[in-house]
Amino acid sequence: MHSALESSPTRRAARSPWAALAVLMLPVLLVSVDNTVLSFALPAISEALAPTGQQLLWIVDVYPLVLAGLLVPMGSLSDRLGRRRLLLIGGTGFTLVSALAAFSPDPAALIAARALMAVFGAMLMPSTLSLIRNLFTDPTQRRTAIAIWAAGFSAGAALGPVVGGFLLEHFAWGSVFLLAVPVMLPLLVLGPVLIPESKDPAPGPVDPLSVLLALATMTPLVFAIKTLAATGLDALVATCLLVSVASGVAFVRRQLSRPSPMLDVTLFTRPVFTGAVLANLLSVFSLVGFLYFVSQHLQLVSGRSPMEAGLVLVPGLVVTIIAGLLAVRLVRRIAPATVITVALGLNSVAFALVALAGSSGSDLLLLSAFVLLGAGVGAAETLSNDLILSAVPAPKAGAASAISETAYETGAVLGTAVLGSLLNLAYRTHLQLPTGLTDAQNATASETLGGATAVAGELPEAVAAPLLDSARQAFDSGVLLTSGIGAVLMVIAAVIAHRTLRAAA
Template sequence: MLPDLESSAPARATRSTWAALVVLMLPVLLISVDNTVLSFALPAISEALAPSGQQLLWVVDIYSLVLAGLLVPMGSLGDRFGRRRLLLVGSAGFAVVSALAALSPDAGTLIAARALMGLFGAVLMPATLSLIRNLFADPTQRRTAIAIWAAAFSGGAALGPVVGGLLLEHFAWGAVFLLAVPVMLPLLILGPALIPESKDPAPGPVDPLSVLLVLGAMTPLVFAIKTLAASGPSLPVVACLAVAVAAGVAFVRRQLSRPSPMLDVSLFTRPVFTGAVLANLLSVFSLVGFLYYISQHLQLVSGRSPMDAGLVLVPGLLVTIVAGLLVVRIVRRVPVHVVITCGLALNAVAFTLVALTGTWGSDLVLLGAFCLLGAGIGAAETLSNDLILAAGPPTKAGAASAISETAYETGAVLGTAVLGSLLNAAYGHHIALPAGLTGAQREAASGTLGGATAVARDLPEHIAGPLLESARTAFDSGVVLTSTIGAVLMVIAAVLAHRTLRPRV
């Protein structure tokens, strides 16, 4: 007797399923916008709160640092206690803490608020992708849904500067955080009705030691990278790296020895899975690193208003979204590993374009580079996330999605930590401070371009002019350096993707 092919086919998504996807996109859009909207608010924050260069980096980095360390544990908890439940708890907490961040009176308070935002972001983010894995059983529909998710994530990252420009044109810098409140409300209202609960029917016990080991691996690792990029090798850097490696090894050994591990680390023995995670991480690295300096260049070097600077990036945003959706059709005819490799290669071309044009490159050149980058990000993010999710069973979707998002957030941390720190270091090395500045003014002007711009406003023209000219030249010299490094890394990423993702014969 022939099998009933009709009944064995995966269930197709209904209208309510697609409506649930729309609701799930709200936190994805918000968190991805939040990752980059802050880049456009950095000049305003620099003027209002007067942070040091390192504090400014921590305002950006602490969120991703906490998020990256907690994503895997929270993904596992979602599998155990319910993904929708954690989604709603995380969304409510994120909205409340975002409102508190908007009222921060100083840089230290803002950094603490951003850390709490990272905590609640880690609670809700694994749930979005894992719920998609369980909502869409049909492989083609799942890939389309993931394409929409990836378009929201990468497109939202590109939309951040536009939203930031619009808000900063009319409101104080705190408005970029208050945005979370109206975005999260529809999710909290509609989510319980549209999104079905899902969890692992046979979860393992909660393992607090594994949670501590993940934090012990991720937190010192990222801190070491930040410190190394900012000030070079040192004893604290070596110590942090040693702790990270020791905790990471202990975590892997513990997962391999447990009958029901928090994370199935054996997935990393599959070249396709590991290659997809690396493609995910490095493509986000390129996006966040690029946005870190293009947002400051457009405002502080080109002299555009926040709104005008954001509008310059709209074409790149559209390219990112379109590319993410188009690859679903393209991979029907072109092998997945070829598409991802080409996407990462486009990222390398974008960085090369900026590196070659240097300080004489126009805003039009930056726009073209960002469009190339958007095409590469849209393709690589969609397909790498699909490969990661497809590698594990639906019952472990939370842990698998947490790996994907850990790669994303680690890439975001590294993009800012490595490229941002190198940019600040090059800026501080090349700036020539004019005579007549006080000690505090010299410290602020030599730390960041935003600091130099703020100092120049209180100086007479014969001192402010040379200071601004030197600061902008020093900033663009740092952009050439970081773009060159970015291009080399993307070439390496493309080679790795081609070798690890191609089918084995």
């Protein structure tokens, strides 16, 4: 019975695995486009909805936060119910909620819509990577397919600023969320035809308590990090950290005690697996943290339009794609540990360039730094995902994919939460407000650079000019701080990768 369950999907997949891969790229492109477009839409959202600094962070963070908590449960569920089935359910829901997000009347509604998008997004991403694991059984073909999968993130990120920039210059900010409709419709039509169904032939039961424990581990952790940068260590932050640690310990113990755990935590006893997960998480941390401040700098400090800002970043995003595909060839002659270590080192150099340049840094320097960062992220992401997937048998691909995606989204949320919160803290600390502002204007300008820019538009030139100068200098002081921290973290990541991944073939 076991062989019968697995043989049919294998035979069908062998006929057109690359066509199936092309369809699987659609949700990957959508998620990456959505993340990049949102970064470039932040100034427009700030002006239209007037969110506070915390609300602005939550608009960005709530999606990866909820997603990170649900990826492991959804990956496990896809192994049980069918990966293609969950992919199509997620695609349908994601498209509908994205359309609703486009017409959010206030920050709270947009945050709620983004949270609901994450529920359906959690069904998409583990399914795509686990289906690839089952479509391609040959290691070289699988590694190439994963490189294309990782390049899909970069291609979407490259497409997002350009398409998003065009939309933001001609339409309201909500138009960036409507991109989901034309991207996802082909998946919903062609997916049932081209993608073979696959699932674990001997799945364990769904464990609701483990789902709750996973959420209770991730949500308070990220909230604590965000709040710590804004208010310092207080009773709320301490409580959230305690809840997160207690829930995490309970989750691990429950997985170890169950005959069919939702997540095989013993995988983390393997140095290569753990090192690959950390490399995945920290490389995404660097990418998202960099994009958070560079997209705002290019528009609100350099004065570029959203389209122009997007075009500045395209070379780096193209390099990300090339680096991912090149890494497949490099590991035929060079150990994966060496490639990943060098890649993370490039990330560190990129942040160091920004930090060392100081306030004199130009857009050309930011472009150069992002090219280096793209090369590092492209190679590290491709190889770390391959190492994670190759560590488990094909029937458990959904759970392994979920771990990989959880690392990706955790890195994304921490990149924004840690570096974004520190940037906002530095901004508020160094901002000097001119006299003559109302209390409401003071509050808005003190929250974010976008808020200060919006307030300046309401003021006479004599007051607006010093406000903008101070706001931009305060923002760049935060960029210098976060770049220095990013450089140090990437050095640490490179050391960890070198020590843990040496056993990888």
